[in-house]
Amino acid sequence: MKTRATAYPIWTGFLPSQDDPLSLREQLVRFFRRGIADGTLQAGIRLPASRVLALELGMSRMTVTDAYEQLIAEGFLQARQGAGTYVAARIGNKAQSLCTPVAPRQATMGSARARLLVGPDSMSVAHAAWPLTPGLPALDAFPYALWGRLEGRIWRRRTPPDFSYGDPQGFLPLREALAEYLGAARGVSCRSHNIVVTPGAQAAILIATLALTDSGDRVWVENPGYDAAYRSLLLSGVSAVGIRVDAEGLDVLDGRSRAPDAKLAVVSPSHQYPLGVTMSLARRLALLQWAHDADAFILEDDYDSEFHYDCAPTTALKALDGDNGRVIYIGTLSKLLAPGLRLGFLVVPDDLIDILQKVRNGSGHRVPMSLQVTAAEFVGNGHLGTHIRRTKSLYAQRRSALLSAISAAGSGDLSVLTATTGLHLLAELPDDCDDQALVAAARAQQIGVAPLSGFFAPPCTSARQGLLMGFGNTPAESMPGAIQTLCRLIETQRTSR
Incomplete structure (x- = not known):
């Protein structure tokens, strides 16, 4: 095959550099890749034999041979038995399209759901060391030494099976420890098989919403309310309806008026965020009644109810629900210990365990086993209390x-x-x-x-x-x-x- 003669072949312009972090072979490979991509080396052009090119460039023949072999393996070059080495036609023919400038991205690119995520984001908190930053527990009081000893012990004694995917609902000893803790501290009666471990409360809200609603369903959300929960609802594709919050908590009558057909309500009855109010008993009972009437569910975010001052602790809404199965309880250790741990959990009725578990695994919201095992030791041995x-x-x-x-x-x-x-x-x-x-x-x-x-x-x-x-x-x-x-x-x- 004849090729067009050139007085100065492109490879004569190759200038190796000793300061380049790449080796000479890698520099030569990069040089030919670029030449083929920008069309300077067109399809069908025959390259010099490795011995000839090595002499022209002042390099070892082995370096050139290795570079050719890599380019052949990548499909940029083609070796023809007894005929030499050529630029591959299927690469060269596409060179023009590869180098054609593409139109700049539109400002509106991205999904419609993603474009709804505007405004302040409380998950992107100010610097942790700055005074008066909300959303943070006492990081200076975190039990670093104890946690380090527990985690170190786990790494020393774990066996290979412990580093598999693990139980789809979460590490069983952790779920057992959480069930015992919830019964004693929050009045929530559950067993380990009712608990699904998640990477934080926000992930728990997303998992539950995906499991319990369809795209376009209406969902009650406190207004004002926790913006991270609102963002999770937007990402799940539901229609979030803001329901008024006053001194007694979520206004159930306002919810019945705005969205009586809602499939879900996301509330924080023990300590509403951001107003800090506690939902009255009358409102709690009214909310449970609405869920029964509407055949809907309630997500109870019980994020920091352990800390109360000048008042008695309130019982979790889940405890009032009894065996009705309308309330899915969301708890988190992130607010008790440190947000960076990303460790939360759901308490779900028996008939919802399978679907919640499937969504949790299907969405990839798993928690590292080492974290779960350490937390199991921490909670189970009374250190959390x-x-x-x-x-x-x-x-x-x-x-x-x-x-x-x-x-x-x-x-x-x-x-x-x-x-x-x-x-x-x-x-x-x-x-x-x-x-x-x-x-x-x-x-x-x-x-x-x-x-x-x-x-x-x-x-x-x-x-x-x-x-x-x-x-x-x-x-x-x-x-x-x-x-x-x-x-x-x-x-x-x-x-x-």
Whole structure:
């Protein structure tokens, strides 16, 4: 086969570099790949014999031979018995299309569900070390040494089967330990086979929604409410309907009015996020009645109900449901220990176990076995109860320090709503304040407050203005300075209007 003669073949332009991290062989392979891709080396062109090319480039013949063999194996070149080495036709013929510039991506690319995920995201919290960052437990009180010893012991004694996929519902000893803990601490009566282990509460919400609803079904969501739960609902393809929350929690009558045919309600009755209110008994009973009437389910997010101050703990909604099977309970160790652990669980009725398990496995929401085994040891040996008692005392001190700092600031701009549970306080702002702008200014000063208005489900034209102030991971001595800075920022914003 004759080829077009060239005075200066392309390979004469190859310039190897000793500073290139690639070897000479890899540099030569890269050179020919590019030449073939951009069309400089066209289909059917015959390349010099390895001995000839090695002499021309001043390289060893072995280096050139190895480069040719790799390009042949990749399909860029073709060796013809007794005839030499050629650029493969099936690669060369596509060179023009490979190098043709593509149109720039549209700004609207991505799924419609993904484009709905706009606005503040509480899962992307401010720097953990910044004072008043909500959503964080006391990371300085995490039992690092104990956890390290337990995990180290597990790695030393585990056998190969322990590193397989494991039980599809989660590590059995962990589920047994959680069932015992829930019965004693939350009044939730269940057995290990009712528990499905998940990588956090948000994953649990997504798994349950996928298992219990179809695309387009309507779902009640608290408004304002936990934005991560709202995002999970959007990703699952359902229609999230914001239901009003007041001092008694979710307004069931508002829900019946807005979406009586909803298939699911996502609520946090023990400590509503972000308002911090506790759902009244009357509302709990009304919610259970609605679920019965509508043949619907309730997802109870019981994320930090262990921490309560100046009040008695409330019973979980799941405990009131009894054997009716309308409530799926969601718990998490992430808020009790550390968010980075990503460890949560579902408590589901007997008739839903199979479907929840299948969705959990089908969606890939598994938890590493080493984490599950360590957590089983931690919970089962009573360390979790000890940690909760110790941190509850710490949180009470930090909450008191925050309230004292607000009082000492002497400013009427921060009006704290009563919050008897959880790890954050909510402060309402004057009507002429913009909480989004205030939070941006606060974070510029390394103060991690969050805006209340960011937790209202769209469309919302009357979002309340307020600040979520987390005290769980904020040392008491950091409270006064942070509050004084916030008060100055509020005053600056008001005077600049």
